[in-house]
Amino acid sequence: MATPRKNQISLADTSYYHCISRCVRRAFLCGIDALTGRSYEHRREWVECKVLQLAQIFSIDVCAYAVMSNHTHVVLHVDKRKSQDLTDKEILLRWHKLFKGTVLCQRFLQGEQLDTVELAALQGRVRIYRERLSDISWFMRVLNEGIARQANREDDCTGRFWEGRFKSQALLDEAALVACLAYVDLNPVRAKAADLPEQSDYTSVKTRIASAKQGQQPTALMPFVGNPRKNMPKGLPFELQSYLELIEWTGRCMHKDKPGHISSDAAPILERLDICPANWLVLTTSFTKVFHGAVGKEEALTTYSHHQHRKRRVDLSNSQALFA
Numbered sequence: 001m002a003t004p005r006k007n008q009i010s011l012a013d014t015s016y017y018h019c020i021s022r023c024v025r026r027a028f029l030c031g032i033d034a035l036t037g038r039s040y041e042h043r044r045e046w047v048e049c050k051v052l053q054l055a056q057i058f059s060i061d062v063c064a065y066a067v068m069s070n071h072t073h074v075v076l077h078v079d080k081r082k083s084q085d086l087t088d089k090e091i092l093l094r095w096h097k098l099f100k101g102t103v104l105c106q107r108f109l110q111g112e113q114l115d116t117v118e119l120a121a122l123q124g125r126v127r128i129y130r131e132r133l134s135d136i137s138w139f140m141r142v143l144n145e146g147i148a149r150q151a152n153r154e155d156d157c158t159g160r161f162w163e164g165r166f167k168s169q170a171l172l173d174e175a176a177l178v179a180c181l182a183y184v185d186l187n188p189v190r191a192k193a194a195d196l197p198e199q200s201d202y203t204s205v206k207t208r209i210a211s212a213k214q215g216q217q218p219t220a221l222m223p224f225v226g227n228p229r230k231n232m233p234k235g236l237p238f239e240l241q242s243y244l245e246l247i248e249w250t251g252r253c254m255h256k257d258k259p260g261h262i263s264s265d266a267a268p269i270l271e272r273l274d275i276c277p278a279n280w281l282v283l284t285t286s287f288t289k290v291f292h293g294a295v296g297k298e299e300a301l302t303t304y305s306h307h308q309h310r311k312r313r314v315d316l317s318n319s320q321a322l323f324a
Contacts (some may be wrong), residue, residue, distance in 0.1 A: 001225060003205040007115050008172065008277060009078075009136060009137075009168070010304060010307050010308055011078060011080060012307055013170060013172055013173050013294075013300070013303060013304040013307055014170050014171055014173075014296075014300075015077050015078045015080070015178050015306075016063065016073050016075065016076070016077050016078070016170075016171040017075070017076050017078070017136055017168055017169065017170055017171065018073070018074075018076075018169040018180045018184070019072055019073075019074050019075075019076060019136065019140055019166050019167065019168050019169075019173060019285075020072070020166060020167040020288065020297075021071060021072050021140065021143075021144055021162050021163070021166040021167075022069045022070060022071040022162065022163045022167075023161060023162060023163070024115070024160050024162065024163050027048070027149070029043055029044075029067070029068070029069060029070050029071065029147075029294065030031070030043045030044045030047075030067060030068070030070075030202075031051055031068075031070070032070050039087070040124075043147070043150075043151065044067045044201065044202040045202065046150055046200045047067045047072055047143075047147055047202070048067055049269070050121065050143055050146055050147060051072075051074060052221075053063050053141055054139055054142060054202075055220050055221070055308045056141050056220065057097050057098060057133070058094075058133050058134070058138075059079045059080070059082040059083035059133050059134040060076050060077065060078055060087070060133075060134060060136065060139050061076065061077040061079055061221075061222035062074060062075070062076060062077075062202070062204070062220065062221055062222065063075040063076065063077055063177075063181060063221065063222045063236060064181045064182050064204040064205075064221075065183040065184065065199075065203065066185065066187040066188065066200070066201070066202070068187055068191065068193075068204045069193075072185075073184040074140075074143075074185060075118075075171070075177075075180055075181055075184055076136055077222055078134055078136060078273075079134065080134050082134075083130055083131075083133055083134035084130075086130070086133075088123070088126045088303060089108075089109070091126050091130050091133065091294065092108065092109055092126065092127050093109065094129075094131065094133060096109070097131075098142055101125075101129075102125060104118060104121060104122055104125065105125060107124065107203070108122055110322040120169075122229065130203065132223055134167065136300030140166045142310065143201065144161075144162050144166070146159035147161070147162075148160075148162055150300070152169045167288075167297055169218065169288075169291065169293065169294060169308065170293070170294035170296075171294075171295055171296065171306060172181040172237075172294055172295060172296025172297070172300035172301065172303075172304055173296045173297055173300045174228075174237055174296075175296070175297060175323050176295040176296045176323075177236070178238060178243070178246075179287060179295075180287055180295065181236075181243070182243075182246065182247055182250055183287035183288075184204070184248060185197065185200070185203060185204060185205035185247055185320040186205075186247065187200075187203070188200035188201075188250055189202060189251050195246065195250060196251070197209065197247050198210075198294075204221055205244075205247060207220075207221060208221065208240070208244070209244065212240065212244065217240065222235060222236055223236065223240075224233075224236045224238055224239060224240035225237065226239050227239065228240070230264075246305060251317075279321070279322045279323070282322055288321065290318050291315050291319075292314060292315060293314040293315060294314065295315075295319070296319065296323075297323045298313075298316065298319055298320055299320060301314075301319055303311045
């Protein structure tokens, strides 16, 4: 029996999650249908634009994404503190970018005076919206419902476009996080849809590389802020240059017809995370095959299982072998 989504999210253990959505009925999200020759490539832009739009509305940061022919990957970071810091008006304005909201909320935003009973009802509604704007299930729901409606309208059909549930993996430590980021960013290269990361259309790595050429980081994505330290700013705990070098090295190693060697520039991040190069290749080419639930080192898995009241630590042997 599938685990309820609310039981897979444990913000006490981690705020990072890897989510995957797949199409049903052999439906095409993107790509070209070999049987009919029809192209669905324009739908990639639908997904990318929607993901980046939601990152500006929800109190959830997008760390990585990849839009494939029949599925999507996103790595998300839940910023609960940001959600709590937003004012009631800011919460309502964000929510109304997605939904009409209630008449009471609309009256409040228009500056109308509300009586005591109406204000109490409004605050209750704001609490609900505040919770939803930091909820991964709501993020994925809004993302997938919008794309499904567009695709069904274009295909002139009804019914499910996505599988009933998106897959969610908790990323319990830095090693799991960076392995998953690389796994997502290298999806097109691994699928032979692109030769190089900078040619991987509709992926976070191409967006980051385009901004890096200008000496910047994309505002719609969670930034890389360097190695962990005191007074650490919000962001991914790695250096962007090291990460991009790591992506390039890993991509080269995946191709047999290219020279595969361990770059000295990539070594520091691997050593810091205590992952040997051989294990790294397994992690970044078979991430979802090796791990089916939460991902992290043994200690992190043990803590997570305790918090989730689980007796069994899923994929413990793989975790012990690959994160050794």
